[in-house]
Amino acid sequence: MLARSVNTMRDEQAELGVIGSRYRWLVAVVLVVMILLGIRFATLQMIDHDLYASRAEDNRIKLQALPPNRGLILDRHGQVLAENLPAYRLVIVPERTEVLTETLDELSALVEVSSSERERFERQRQRSRRFEAVTLKTNLDEEQVSRLAIHRHRLPGVEIEPYLTRHYPHGPELAHVIGYVGRIDQRDLQRLPVERYRGTTHVGKTGIEHQYESVLHGHPGLERVETNAQGRVLRVLERSAPEPGENLSLTIDLSLQQAAVEALGDHAGAVVLLDVASGDVLALVSQPGFDPNLFVHGIRSNTYNALLSDRHRPLFNRFLSGAYEPGSTIKPFLSLAGLETGAVTPNTQVFSGGHFQLPGHSRRYRDWRRGGHGWVDLEAALAESVNVYYYQLAVELGIDQIARELALFGFGRATGLDLPGESDGVLPTRSWKRAVFNEPWFPGETVITGIGQGFVVVTPLQLAHATAALAGRGRTAAPTLVGNTEPVQMVAHGAAHWDAVFDGMAAVVHGDSGTARAIADMLPTQIAGKTGTAQVFGRPNDDQERALLDEDALPEQLRNHALFMGFAPLHEPRIALSVVVEHGGGGASVAAPVAAQVMARALELGY
């Protein structure tokens, strides 16, 4: 016991020495670690300070776009054609929900969420930042809003958010003019300037909404906000207000537009009414229309397919892209060409015996009246729409001269109306046929050009514009929906030539044998006009057979298109119009009354 204690005593000195040397090691370790930590903080806080300072600012401050309110679209008297209405949408902050899929299922049961809405939500969610609200469903109705409000307390992360949505109060009546806005898609994203479209969900897709997008859209405002890590805005540091889009006043007169829609009734077709002097488009109808409001919130695919497969093609813009044979509405322009070139004078008499034959050819080109019209001068030829007169005139002029003269009135090229998607129509020439079909021009094709058949096709807008040029004795402005075009002298003719053609066109309506004499009673004043009938493909081509057809007995889709062009008043005309009624049968019986109704209303309104 004692030995051990002595032993311990002796050992202790040595042992304490060992421990002492180990202490020096520990002190060294402590000092080295402390210095290393000091160096680490010096690096973070001094050398890399700028980097981390800016990252802290990025954390703290977010830029929030304040989308501008879209400009309204008004008619020429200030009637609202496109407006912004308050609406509600359902948004979800995915990070705040308990289980996202369960929340989505529950919401689907409450407000009916379509699979495409859910897909879009998923796509958007993947692009969004932490704690950013993602839209699930837009344009909730009142019932849905109240149902959601009741259940919201047990659906964390689900919010009902107010916003402004585009609305077209007149729906189908102006669908082809105004067009519509739709959700910004992948293609739009590539095209649109990112800065200007921050926070914006919709963009003009067609029509005026597309054409004047840059005017209507406005400029977004910006908010610099301080947010916490959950993305909640704590305070606004800086704010620049959005600059709303400009309101756009169209030249359209809503009441005339509605009159034109009403006049067309159930028929498919187009009506274009222009102001002769200014080129202002007063009414612009393509029937049937569609409800543009359907496209604003993302149209359902079955609704869209129904529109696409509709036999009457409601999505097709007839006044802008419809290509129709002008039929006899080409005759006033040919008349002018004949007068100008000296091929005819107003008094030239032509005998119509019921048909026309090219020398050395057996094919007979018929008059519409069996047995013909006898001897006719220019006025009678226009009034009664004598085909033989124009067969002969066309042959005398030749196709290239016809093309040259008609081109002066704007045929064969787009009018430049401020809407996207306008067609050029076709004004054929020899070289055109060679280029397109690689075939020579046949004389018979010139003959039928005389009555507006064959290769020549026009859009209703072109026809109206040419009619305005005619009404203005060669002087009119390019058609415009915002009133920004200047009148130009498109064609120059002697007064006598204009008078002769005007007399003939007046006789169409007011003459005893005029093809449209039936509408004279509907009009408050004298007008000039011309009927026309355009062939529809799929009809018997043989003249004999065709002559035996009873137009009214044909199934609707095989009936001819009915056309009318005209201007009013006869003296010092102010308005010009064109009407196409698809499968309407004869121009005189179907298109002319539509035109008369629209013109009467326009004159009544003081145009």
Place this chain on the structure above:
Amino acid sequence: MAVTTSRIMPWTPAWRLDGLLMILLIVLMSLGLFVLYSAGEQEIGLVWRQAVRLAMGLMVLIVVAHLPPRLLQIWAPWLFVLALILLAATLVFGVGRGAQRWLDLGIVRFQPSEAMKLALPIMLATFLARRPLPPRWADSLLALILIAVPVLLIVTQPDLGTAVLVAASGLILLFLAGLRWRLIGLMALGLTAALPLLWVNLHAYQQNRVLTFLNPERDPLGQGWNIIQSKIAVGSGGLTGKGWQASSQSHLEFLPEPHTDFIFSVLAEEFGFIGVIGVLVLYAAVILRSLYMASRCRDSFGRLLAGSLAMMFFLYAAVNIAMVSGLLPVVGVPLPLVSYGGTSAVTLLAGFGLIMGLYSRRRFMDRL
């Protein structure tokens, strides 16, 4: 006699407290409360609760400082076994989110691993001080087993951070005892060889922490978030900091746990590099003073125990500070005496009590 001396001169060794170390500790704790007010969303209640805990901890310190070392040596095996039983009980009855670390004793929730932080060094110091030093191979092996048993129990909870710290305190004690360099080299080799084995036995969340530590951008919104946001807080503080209560990273909730594990990031952001250096110096002073005191204890038991306790405090501080600056993975070690939370503060203050008590019993010659 001790009683009379203390009545006359409260700061004499008979009072068993060390004036300098007490002042350093109180300065450190006050600074912690000051930062806590800012980091804990200016909630004064939080500061008060922490102040009360620290005051309790100081009382524990004073009581522990007066425990005779002899008593400690006698109690050592019983303390150790009791702590082991509690640890084992935790595995069966424990509560806690994800890991079972707590024992619910009805009134208080108690963390047995905290008790082990003191029980293991006391046990080891007792064991080694009775043997010749430097320890022989057999003694070293026995000591390693004494370390391994509680460490494995803590790992099973699982609480890797605490396990590493407990293991380190034991190993440091062995090192102080003069563990042969050859054995140290062998252990280092063995540890390196065991790393892959350790890796496959880690929980998925622990593996993730390590992977994310190696590359925080691997999961910037999840596991990497803490490290990235903490570095942003520290770095954006710059030289002079953003000022008290002006930490955007913690007030805007980008920084996780700003009042517990990441309170040093708040300090770095608000007081900048100058504040960081100040606190580092303060910690260094506490540790060096403790080490000095430990090296002056009367016998091997005292020098071994006090030294390992001082180094445990150093490890806490260094691991936490290295963690918030992205030098170590996020292991959930609080900043000693500064982070909000009572258990570890009480353990640490008890440790300082032991250091002071042992130091106060140094040889008379050393007191001159």
